[in-house]
Amino acid sequence: MSPKTTPLTIDQLIDDRRTRIVVCCGSGGVGKTTIAAAIGLRAAERGRHVVVLTVDPARRLAQSMGLTVLDNTPRLVDGVRGTDDEGGDAASAGAGAGAGGASAGGSMHAMMLDMKRTFDEIVEAHSDPDRAAQILANPFYQSLSSSFAGTQEYMAMEKLGQLRRADEWDLIVVDTPPSRSALDFLDAPQRLGRFLDGRLLRLLVAPAKFGGKAGLKVLNAGFGMVTGVVTKIIGSQLLRDVQTFVSAMDTMFGGFRERAEYTYRLLRMPGTSFLVIAAPEHDALREASYFVERLERDGMPLAGLVLNRVHSSPAARLSAARSLAAVETLQGLPESDSSALAITALRLHAERMRRAATEKRLAERFTAAHPLVPVARIPAQAEDVHDLDGLRVIGATFGPG
Amino acid sequence: MLVSMRDTDWDGVRLHVVTGKGGTGKTTVAAALALALASHGKPVLLMEVEGRQGIAQLFDVPPLPYEERRVAVAPADDGRPGGDLLALAVDPQSALIEYLEMFYNLRQAGRALTKLGVVDFATTIAPGLSDVLLTGKAAEAVRRKKDGNPVYGAVVLDAPPTGRIGRFLNVSSEISGLAKVGPIRNHADTVEKIIRSGQTVVHFVTLLEEMPVQETLDGIAELKNVGQGNIQPGGIFVNMIRRGPDGPVTAPADKTRDVEALEVALKAAGLGEDHGLAADLADELAEEARAEQTQAAQRRLLDAAGQPCYELPLIGDGIDLAALYRLAGALREQGAA
Numbered sequence: 001m002s003p004k005t006t007p008l009t010i011d012q013l014i015d016d017r018r019t020r021i022v023v024c025c026g027s028g029g030v031g032k033t034t035i036a037a038a039i040g041l042r043a044a045e046r047g048r049h050v051v052v053l054t055v056d057p058a059r060r061l062a063q064s065m066g067l068t069v070l071d072n073t074p075r076l077v078d079g080v081r082g083t084d085d086e087g088g089d090a091a092s093a094g095a096g097a098g099a100g101g102a103s104a105g106g107s108m109h110a111m112m113l114d115m116k117r118t119f120d121e122i123v124e125a126h127s128d129p130d131r132a133a134q135i136l137a138n139p140f141y142q143s144l145s146s147s148f149a150g151t152q153e154y155m156a157m158e159k160l161g162q163l164r165r166a167d168e169w170d171l172i173v174v175d176t177p178p179s180r181s182a183l184d185f186l187d188a189p190q191r192l193g194r195f196l197d198g199r200l201l202r203l204l205v206a207p208a209k210f211g212g213k214a215g216l217k218v219l220n221a222g223f224g225m226v227t228g229v230v231t232k233i234i235g236s237q238l239l240r241d242v243q244t245f246v247s248a249m250d251t252m253f254g255g256f257r258e259r260a261e262y263t264y265r266l267l268r269m270p271g272t273s274f275l276v277i278a279a280p281e282h283d284a285l286r287e288a289s290y291f292v293e294r295l296e297r298d299g300m301p302l303a304g305l306v307l308n309r310v311h312s313s314p315a316a317r318l319s320a321a322r323s324l325a326a327v328e329t330l331q332g333l334p335e336s337d338s339s340a341l342a343i344t345a346l347r348l349h350a351e352r353m354r355r356a357a358t359e360k361r362l363a364e365r366f367t368a369a370h371p372l373v374p375v376a377r378i379p380a381q382a383e384d385v386h387d388l389d390g391l392r393v394i395g396a397t398f399g400p401g
Numbered sequence: 402m403l404v405s406m407r408d409t410d411w412d413g414v415r416l417h418v419v420t421g422k423g424g425t426g427k428t429t430v431a432a433a434l435a436l437a438l439a440s441h442g443k444p445v446l447l448m449e450v451e452g453r454q455g456i457a458q459l460f461d462v463p464p465l466p467y468e469e470r471r472v473a474v475a476p477a478d479d480g481r482p483g484g485d486l487l488a489l490a491v492d493p494q495s496a497l498i499e500y501l502e503m504f505y506n507l508r509q510a511g512r513a514l515t516k517l518g519v520v521d522f523a524t525t526i527a528p529g530l531s532d533v534l535l536t537g538k539a540a541e542a543v544r545r546k547k548d549g550n551p552v553y554g555a556v557v558l559d560a561p562p563t564g565r566i567g568r569f570l571n572v573s574s575e576i577s578g579l580a581k582v583g584p585i586r587n588h589a590d591t592v593e594k595i596i597r598s599g600q601t602v603v604h605f606v607t608l609l610e611e612m613p614v615q616e617t618l619d620g621i622a623e624l625k626n627v628g629q630g631n632i633q634p635g636g637i638f639v640n641m642i643r644r645g646p647d648g649p650v651t652a653p654a655d656k657t658r659d660v661e662a663l664e665v666a667l668k669a670a671g672l673g674e675d676h677g678l679a680a681d682l683a684d685e686l687a688e689e690a691r692a693e694q695t696q697a698a699q700r701r702l703l704d705a706a707g708q709p710c711y712e713l714p715l716i717g718d719g720i721d722l723a724a725l726y727r728l729a730g731a732l733r734e735q736g737a738a
Binding site for chain 1: 422423424425426458529562564610611612613615647650659662663665666667669670671672675677678681682683684685686688689691692695717719720
């Protein structure tokens with residue numbers, strides 16, 4: 001007996017005006033960005049005002065959405081069709097910017113995250129120009145803000161918070177960074193908050209605040225040892241940079257934690273839906289299980305699993321076994337061009353049916369472990385998606401059934 | 402065919418860095434390559450650095466601690482017994498504590514530092530430092546000697562994905578903005594020497610799909626620009642190749658004629674009642690031919706990169722030890738190890 005799967009209807013999710021944020025997560029290489037973009041376009045063409053936040057889109061997909069530069073600003077995507085002309089001719093590209101994109105139906109903006117710029121903007125917004133300049137020039141800050149580990153996750157969430165606060169869009173679709181571990185983007189804000197609250201930081205700030213060695217004297221010997229060790233590991237010059245950075249940032253720290261907490265709360269609110277994206281493959285589904293478990297543990301609103309690139313056959317009525325039996329029959333008959341062609345076709349079909357069966361089995365295994373998680377199936381496309389039409393083809397599978 | 406040590410494409414290489422886009426099977430390929438290398442008889446160390454415990458899952462063993470553990474033995478070769486395959490999951494925190502111990506005898510202090518958050522701080526908030534500690538561990542394993550001989554025949558590093566690889570390996574300059582002098586700086590310089598020597602190559606794992614292929618080509622180009630461009634690109638490992646049962650399918654010249662021919666043959670095979678079947682099967686043929694064309698185009702792009710290419714078949718039902726042996730065998734046949 002195969003376990004019963006609750007179908008996930010993405011159209012229902014995006015048609016529900018209460019849905020304000022859709023977060024697409026999943027391991028790398030499963031088509032997360034494509035699905036996020038397809039959801040954005042579909043929602044826009046069904047009347048919503050959408051912004052899609054992507055992290056690292058494939059070049060051609062980015063170009064198709066008009067994202068030629070990584071400039072951290074939402075750009076209006078041309079060529080989004082209003083609800084009026086659905087199924088008709090494409091709205092002319094130029095009209096998208098004006099009434100064409102907005103009046104008839106929805107609109108779609110897309111942006112690519114620039115994590116350094118996002119970080120810089122927070123600094124600029126929360127300190128006076130002199131101090132901001134001081135922080136931006138600090139070597140430690142530069143390393144922190146342009147490195148990949150953790151910062152990207154945090155900044156993606158920060159940007160999400162900003163977009164939500166701006167309240168210019170009624171739906172935000174987020175494509176999460178391909179994190180090293182399952183849900184870094186959930187942990188990063190908290191980790192940063194914890195770090196900024198920590199004793200260590202106070203300790204590091206102390207000497208700079210009270211002026212060099214004098215500051216150290218007021219601390220007990222244990223703390224002195226720690227600073228000594230830190231100096232040994234990272235060198236005194238780096239330590240000085242960190243201290244300068246920390247004291248310059250001191251006034252902003254409370255703000256950072258507040259923002260991190262705001263974003264975390266935002267993610268748990270009813271208007272947010274998480275979609276876990278996976279390919280019907282062993283590893284990707286195992287990762288998907290982690291994601292689902294982690295989201296459930298954190299009380300995050302999980303809408304369901306999107307099984308991307310599912311293979312099927314237009315001739316599913318012919319089983320692999322019957323197909324191969326027919327091959328044997330043909331092989332017993334005199335050879336001819338038509339039988340050779342049919343043998344190739346039938347073998348290929350059997351292979352396809354086997355593949356579909358393997359995928360089905362893997363999906364069923366997931367559902368057996370997570371029986372309550374609704375599942376949407378997106379058929380495999382013959383070619384990579386790199387234009388709005390390709391995204392539309394995917395979006396067309398978001399309906400029921 | 403027996404392959405002797407001299408026949409491999411990467412003789413003299415001691416550190417194999419394996420990268421690739423997410424979802425291409427980087428860890429699997431790294432493991433298969435490590436097994437293939439171990440079949441020369443000397444022990445090989447397989448390292449992972451991303452805290453995923455992918456190696457443990459692959460070899461079906463409990464999560465790896467920060468300790469080199471034997472996970473498999475390579476198949477015998479040329480009558481000689483195969484070497485051991487050891488695995489290690491490196492995390493920056495443990496690497497930092499080990500580093501402190503090695504250089505400053507600070508094991509006890511390490512615990513106190515962990516408690517105070519120094520370790521967390523140093524590794525999370527200064528990520529460049531993490532990378533140096535991770536690559537540093539690999540460099541240490543490469544250089545480690547016992548009785549004057551290297552302990553490991555080779556070290557295979559399951560590295561971060563292609564998008565991060567340049568930064569990951571560009572230790573020295575990543576650190577130079579942060580630490581101009583001091584112990585970390587010296588450490589970084591030592592690591593850098595190994596990474597930029599002929600002892601190290603960076604392999605790329607890809608699928609015959611547009612995005613992974615593009616990332617591979619970008620990654621190879623990026624290596625040429627990292628630092629002084631002395632990091633050697635290695636092989637391109639084309640993973641999960643799916644072969645049709647009858648080899649490549651060519652696009653039909655005339656689909657209507659195909660459908661007619663199929664109708665005749667299907668009738669002869671006893672499948673004549675289903676009238677739409679011939680057309681559906683012709684569609685499948687055409688789709689397959691199109692996929693074949695796309696793949697051929699990607700293959701041409703990879704060939705033009707000028708690096709040796711190796712092919713690994715798709716293993717549908719999850720990778721187990723038997724599958725790894727099979728992949729390792731395929732790599733040896735093609736001269737990758």
